[in-house]
Amino acid sequence: MTGLDSLGPTLTVTTVPADPAGGDTVTATARLTNDCPFPLRDAVLYLIDPGATTATKTIPLGDLRRGAKVSRSWQTAMPADVAGDVSFTAHLVFDVDGHSSDCARAARTVSVPYEPNGVREPYTAFATADDAEFGQYAPGQLVIWAGGRDLSGGTDEKGVVYLPGAAAESCVVQVRTVGLTGSDNPSAKSGLAVANDLTAPGKGGYAVLTMSARYGLEFMTDSDGDGHLDTWAGGGGSYHPAWLRLVRSGTTCTAYATGNGLAWERIGTATVASASGAGDAGLVASAVNANYPGTTVRAVFDHFSVEAP
Incomplete structure (x- = not known):
């Protein structure tokens, strides 16, 4: 009423x-x-x-x-x-x-209720985290359920839904993170990722932009092409829904975020020297449960797109 x-x-x-x-x-x-x-x-x-x-x-x-x-x-x-x-x-x-x-x-x-039902073409799902499941719903919603210790700190445990070969050398990758639930861990995170091959980040070009449950934005990249995220920018408060954007221009990657889809804030710019050719673009989620064993997270996304700048 x-x-x-x-x-x-x-x-x-x-x-x-x-x-x-x-x-x-x-x-x-x-x-x-x-x-x-x-x-x-x-x-x-x-x-x-x-x-x-x-x-x-x-x-x-x-x-x-x-x-x-x-x-x-x-x-x-x-x-x-x-x-x-x-x-x-x-x-x-x-x-x-x-x-x-x-x-x-x-x-x-x-x-x-959201129930795992898999993803359909053109999307592909992949996981390095325990308990990973996936869903796709109309209109344009994608969902990841995942465990995982973290994306950084020498680990790379996550659930991924991605578009193979969609990230051209110049492109804009964007999504709205609708919600992040199911874990008591304040570090649980979800967001965007690009890489030469998201199933094998050690092949280079790896960069992610995530919003955590309570610790704000994280823009992380792999500076030396070994598949480990070792640079960081971000912080601030967390908010959901959150619009996230990664802009790739050759080996340069710039991250942006906004709460309303209009006034974009630049989070950081990094050189990802190992990025080459058309790579993968997708969505990632990790429960970041190293200190919360067994917990999982559910991440809901919509308005995922990969376009020319």
């Missing part, structure tokens, strides 16, 4: 069935009560399907007196092959006294 403020209006959304499964046909209903001490002028109700960025239905309601009640339903569906929070949304826009506008918004959110 969402009220504009303590005065109203009140807007709710319900679904039938109440807890739809993937692929189910759904009847969603928005119910509005004008609890304001004034009428709502030129009200318009927007009904929005899960994952949509524009309204499925736009319904002019006109003027609504004090105490007026309105309900509108729409036929939709629970997307197949989804996980996480799926919302059926109603958005109301109206005028007050003919000279100012306001809005109210409500959603029926269904939480679908």
Whole structure:
């Protein structure tokens, strides 16, 4: 339930069935009560399907007196092959006294658990960590479950989902880390990685940019081509979701991050002398459980892309 403020209006959304499964046909209903001490002028109700960025239905309601009640339903569906929070949304826009506008918004959110289901082409999965599993969901979500002691400090234990040969000599690799859960270890981390071969970092070109559970950003690279991450930049506070970006230009790699996808902060630049030709680009996660034996982490990503600069 969402009220504009303590005065109203009140807007709710319900679904039938109440807890739809993937692929189910759904009847969603928005119910509005004008609890304001004034009428709502030129009200318009927007009904929005899960994952949509524009309204499925736009319904002019006109003027609504004090105490007026309105309900509108729409036929939709629970997307197949989804996980996480799926919302059926109603958005109301109206005028007050003919000279100012306001809005109210409500959603029926269904939480679908993430379950490992593997990844499909063009993605490939690989792991050097215990307990690694992988998932791929619409729209564009990738998930890694993994143990692993760390990515640095002489170890390289992680789960990886990657695009073989996608990291051209000049490219921009980007992702949004949606969430990092399942481990009590504050050092658990997830993010981006590039290398000549992500299944064999000792072949050179290895660089990662991760967001940890509580210790902020880490931009690490392999300075001598031995497959071990031995340079570091970063710090600060952790935040999720986080947008991460690695920009490769030959043997130079620059890391950026932002919380909103707009104002990018440069984290650092490093020379990765062993980088050559088109390499792999992907996503990594590690529980960093050297001091937390047996713990694992679940990392959820979306908006993964590899593009020309």
